[in-house]
Amino acid sequence: MNPRYLLWISVPVVLSAGVLWLSAQEPKGDARSAINEGVKVAELASQLQNREKAIAQKEADLRQMEQRLTTLQVTLDKDRNDLAARERAVQEALTKLENLKVRPAIDPQLIRTYEAMDPTAGAQALRELANQNQEVAVALLAGMTPKKAGKLMDQLAPLDAKLAGRLSERVGLSKPKEPGA
Structure with missing residues (x-):
């Protein structure tokens, strides 16, 4: 698997694990700070989910682009080969024509x-x-x-x-x- 994909997948997983670990810690201080931290954790979890969705969408877009590029590359290679074959045919025809002109x-x-x-x-x-x-x-x-x-x-x-x-x-x-x- 491509290291780039591993990076895109592993970063959100590590962040999720960190958020879960932080939420499992005992709250320090009064109840008010615990509620604020709970809100922050929920907010961070929501942002993380949104980020994961965005990354998944970008990966899907990248796969589509790669498929299109592959298709275009195949078409380009085929056209290049056809052009080379035509060029060889033209060169052969020119050579035959020149040979006919020489007695x-x-x-x-x-x-x-x-x-x-x-x-x-x-x-x-x-x-x-x-x-x-x-x-x-x-x-x-x-x-x-x-x-x-x-x-x-x-x-x-x-x-x-x-x-x-x-x-x-x-x-x-x-x-x-x-x-x-």
Whole structure:
């Protein structure tokens, strides 16, 4: 039990015992002083009872406040955990988004090979490549000279306009991977 509660309980008990002990003592002096002392004892006993009631009420109020604080603490902890989970989810989403914006490094030989191809055959090959790995297709297009990439996209657009649009968008939104990253 909390020492504070023991103090609140023991003080009134000790005072009550003291009052009872004093009232059990033989009266000294005349009858008038005995009556005055009896009145004082009764008055003190009444004050003590009132004090005990007030203390009991304060204890009940404290218990209610502790329960409310416990409930609020649980709610606060739950909200804090939810917020931390949301923050982690947002950070993961931002990381994924940043990774989508960075295109991988492509071997320059592959870029030169696609640039040397006939635009029709290159468009077919780019379409297959994009279906397998869109990031490589984006990096390949981004590494080509704009003129040769334009010819390739001219041939790709009639084959698969949606794919051509997605590749163009990804090339425009991405940036080359930094060396050493």
